[in-house]
Amino acid sequence: MSTRYDKPIPFGWFAIEYTKELNPGDVKPLRYFGRDLVLFRTESGGAALLDAHCPHLGAHLGHGGVVKGENISCPFHAWEYNGDGFCTKVPYAKNMPPKIDGKQALRRYPVKECNQMIWAWYHPQDAEPLWEVESHPELHSSEWTDMDVYDWRINSIIQETGENAVDIAHFVTVHASPEMPVGEVTIEGYQRSTVMDSLTEAIDEFGNIDRSGENFDMGRLVTSSYGPGQTYQKFSRLFEIVMMGTVTPIDEQSLHMRFSFSMPKQQSDEHKLYANAFRDEIVHQVQQDIPIWENKVYLDEPTLCDGDGPIAKYRKWFQQFYAA
Numbered sequence: 427m428s429t430r431y432d433k434p435i436p437f438g439w440f441a442i443e444y445t446k447e448l449n450p451g452d453v454k455p456l457r458y459f460g461r462d463l464v465l466f467r468t469e470s471g472g473a474a475l476l477d478a479h480c481p482h483l484g485a486h487l488g489h490g491g492v493v494k495g496e497n498i499s500c501p502f503h504a505w506e507y508n509g510d511g512f513c514t515k516v517p518y519a520k521n522m523p524p525k526i527d528g529k530q531a532l533r534r535y536p537v538k539e540c541n542q543m544i545w546a547w548y549h550p551q552d553a554e555p556l557w558e559v560e561s562h563p564e565l566h567s568s569e570w571t572d573m574d575v576y577d578w579r580i581n582s583i584i585q586e587t588g589e590n591a592v593d594i595a596h597f598v599t600v601h602a603s604p605e606m607p608v609g610e611v612t613i614e615g616y617q618r619s620t621v622m623d624s625l626t627e628a629i630d631e632f633g634n635i636d637r638s639g640e641n642f643d644m645g646r647l648v649t650s651s652y653g654p655g656q657t658y659q660k661f662s663r664l665f666e667i668v669m670m671g672t673v674t675p676i677d678e679q680s681l682h683m684r685f686s687f688s689m690p691k692q693q694s695d696e697h698k699l700y701a702n703a704f705r706d707e708i709v710h711q712v713q714q715d716i717p718i719w720e721n722k723v724y725l726d727e728p729t730l731c732d733g734d735g736p737i738a739k740y741r742k743w744f745q746q747f748y749a750a
Contacts, residue, residue: 429678429679430581430679430723430724431583431678431679431724433583433585433678433724433748434550434678434748434749435459435460435548435550435675435677435678436584436585436654436675436744436747436748437547437548437549437550437553437654437747437748437749438547438548438616438653438654438655438656438747439538439545439546439547439555439557439558439559439652439653439655439656440458440459440545440546440547440548440654440655440672440673440674440675441543441544441545441655441656441672441674441684442456442458442463442465442475442543442544442545442546442674443456443465443543443544444542444543444544444573444575445539445542445543445544446542448465448466448467448473448544449467450467450468450469450470450471450493451467451469451493452466452467452493453465453466453487453488453491453492453493453498454466454488455478455486455488455489456475456478456488457676457677458546458548458674458675458676458682459548459675459677460675460676460677460678461477461478462477462478462479462486462488463475463476463477463478463488463535464476464477464478464486464487464488464491464498465488465544466487466491466493466498467493468493468495468496468497468509469493469494469495469496470495470496472496472509473537473539473544474498474508474509474534474537475534475535475537475546476498476507476509476511476532476533476534476535477511477532477533480500480502480503480505480507480532481513481525481526481531481532482500482502482503482505483502483503485500485501485502485503486501487500487501487507489501494506496508496509497514497515503516503518504517505517507531507532509534510530510534511530511531511532511533511534512526512528512529512530512531513526513531533552535547535548536554536555538558538559540559540561541559541561541562541565541566541670542565542566542573542686543670543672543686545559545655545656548675549749550749551749553749556616557615557616557652557653559652559656560650560652560656560658562658562668562670564660564668564688565668565670565686565688569690569691569692570668570688570689570690570691571688571689571690571691572688573670573686573687573688574686574687574688574705575684575685575686575687576684576685576686576687576709576712577682577683577684577685578682578683578712578716579676579680579681579682579683580680580681580682580683580716580719580720581679581680581719581720582680582681582719582720583675583678583679583681583724584654584655584673584675584681585654585724585741585744586719586722586724587673587681587683587715587719588651588654588657588673588740588744589737589740589741590715591620591649591651591657591740592609592611592620592735592736592737592739592740593734593735593737594609594733594734594735595733595734595735600711600714600715600718608622609621609622609735609736610622611736611739611740613739613743616652616653616746616747617650617651617652618650618651618740618743619648619649619650619651620648620649620650621647621648622647622648622649647659647661648660653747654673654744654747655672655673655674656670656671656672657670657671657672657673658670658671659671659708661701661704664697664700665689665693665697665698665700665701665704666689666690666693666697666701667687667688667689667701667704667705668687668688668689669685669686669687669705669708670685670686671683671684671685671686672684672686683712685708685709685712687705687708689701
């Protein structure tokens with residue numbers, strides 16, 4: 427069976443769930459990184475992520491597994507595993523099986539909770555984290571609204587979707603920008619920042635987006651990426667709004683994208699209308715991009731022109747997230 431992409435899954439921190447969606451004692455089956463996983467929260471409140479299948483006889487811990495203290499108990503024979511993947515109890519055995527006695531029985535994934543989300547570090551060779559999840563103060567502040575969440579499952583890879591931020595020309599052809607945006611890309615290690623000035627469709631006093639193609643406003647959008655899985659945008663002009671974008675590989679051919687928005691609670695009603703309209707336009711643009719992402723192919727040596735934007739620079743940056 428042929429596949430569209432022949433690239434490996436990149437390594438990095440990836441969002442796997444919203445913090446509020448996992449209470450003490452909760453167990454959830456997940457499918458990310460081309461692997462079956464189990465996410466659970468212990469009775470003391472810690473989150474843990476392990477490979478899902480019990481090494482005893484292969485039961486999926488996420489389907490019927492039960493949290494017992496700091497461990498998860500297998501639904502098949504009640505073997506228990508802690509958050510580091512060690513078997514801590516075989517309830518009916520006199521001795522711990524030598525194959526797992528004092529050894530890691532299940533692959534564990536480093537987990538962090540930040541920005542109201544649970545993040546897991548993935549590396550195909552199980553290397554430890556090489557950087558930290560970036561914390562965004564607005565998403566930890568009681569003065570900002572609860573996150574407004576949008577999510578999509580898309581048949582594409584992270585490198586393709588991330589390329590949009592530097593593909594200047596497509597803003598005219600796909601998103602109806604009246605002229606080519608002016609952008610600047612800054613790269614430092616695992617971080618990338620794009621500053622883009624562009625004309626955007628005007629927003630009226632009721633928060634409606636003018637899609638007539640006749641009225642536009644000038645706007646500046648700063649986008650920062652921290653590794654392949656975390657993006658942050660902040661828009662400040664007449665109104666304020668922030669967006670955290672997370673992209674998590676489901677497997678080598680598909681991904682889970684989430685956009686989470688927040689704005690100041692004390693913002694005026696008029697400015698809230700503008701902020702909501704801005705959010706709606708960002709979401710609208712993603713929905714315009716999806717059919718292209720899902721039907722295009724990746725070209726290793728594309729035929730580029732001088733107006734395309736720093737696509738080659740972006741691709742060189744992204745290569746560092748593929749393990750040798």
